[in-house]
Amino acid sequence: MTASTVAGQGHGTLADQAYRSLSDRLVTLQIRPGEPLNDERIATELGFGRTPVREALKRLEHERLIVAYPRRGTFATEVQIADLGHISEVRQQLEPLAASLAAQRAGEADREQLNQLLRQLADTSGGDTDLIRLDMAVHRAIYAATRNPYLEDTLVRYDNLATRIWCLFLDRLPALAGHVHEHEPLLHAIIDRDAEKAATLAAGHVDGFETAIRGVI
Structure with a gap:
């Protein structure tokens, strides 16, 4: 089974697709806790514009999978036991x-x-x-x-x-x-x-x- 099988990529808006891709990588720790996330780099990697990526990041922040700090950037949240x-x-x-x-x-x-x-x-x-x-x-x-x-x-x-x-x-x-x-x-x-x-x-x-x-x- 591939990531796209579970995440259902290819369906929904570009923001939905960006969210599913990033969520899968964050949950399975392919993006490690504490690792920085750059919206421009992610947009280039996914082949999307920055707007849907930013929408996806906002949703991921709400779900406590990432955290954004003013003037510092956005990071995958640490796993708190x-x-x-x-x-x-x-x-x-x-x-x-x-x-x-x-x-x-x-x-x-x-x-x-x-x-x-x-x-x-x-x-x-x-x-x-x-x-x-x-x-x-x-x-x-x-x-x-x-x-x-x-x-x-x-x-x-x-x-x-x-x-x-x-x-x-x-x-x-x-x-x-x-x-x-x-x-x-x-x-x-x-x-x-x-x-x-x-x-x-x-x-x-x-x-x-x-x-x-x-x-x-």
């Missing part, structure tokens, strides 16, 4: 809610996408970056199936922050494939419209994420 508890508190409440709603509201197109993701989970032959992107794709498909754009937007933001923490410790954590494969029973529960089981599995996944991180810090 102290934020793990705060992020987990939000996700422990909202991830089960999203899984439950997705089980109740997913339409045929959603269910087909979830089935496609199940097939991809059965063939996780790529590297760690591909697995991270597959993990992100699963979460985003579940959020979209809630049919609640406010919940979806909130959870994408927090999943991005959580994924950055995961990527920071990737070389010290247990096998990534096992973590990603935890989504299989969750996806089955959503497809089967078992809202209670989906919520329970989502809660367990968030708890397992925090436990794994705390085990290596």
Whole structure:
């Protein structure tokens, strides 16, 4: 799976495309914490004008993936391990809610996408970056199936922050494939419209994420 598969590049405005490209690189730490971002250089690299890039940077700043300092420039935010508890508190409440709603509201197109993701989970032959992107794709498909754009937007933001923490410790954590494969029973529960089981599995996944991180810090 490539970055464009998850990010859906080629769709939406130029600002949307710039946002997705930069977000993917920031979340997977291809742009390292503390690294400067120059809008002119990014625009040249993406083949866009500076205006859509600046719009994308504003959105990324709102999502706490970058920070801008007057007269100093714009930088990828540092990954703050102290934020793990705060992020987990939000996700422990909202991830089960999203899984439950997705089980109740997913339409045929959603269910087909979830089935496609199940097939991809059965063939996780790529590297760690591909697995991270597959993990992100699963979460985003579940959020979209809630049919609640406010919940979806909130959870994408927090999943991005959580994924950055995961990527920071990737070389010290247990096998990534096992973590990603935890989504299989969750996806089955959503497809089967078992809202209670989906919520329970989502809660367990968030708890397992925090436990794994705390085990290596």
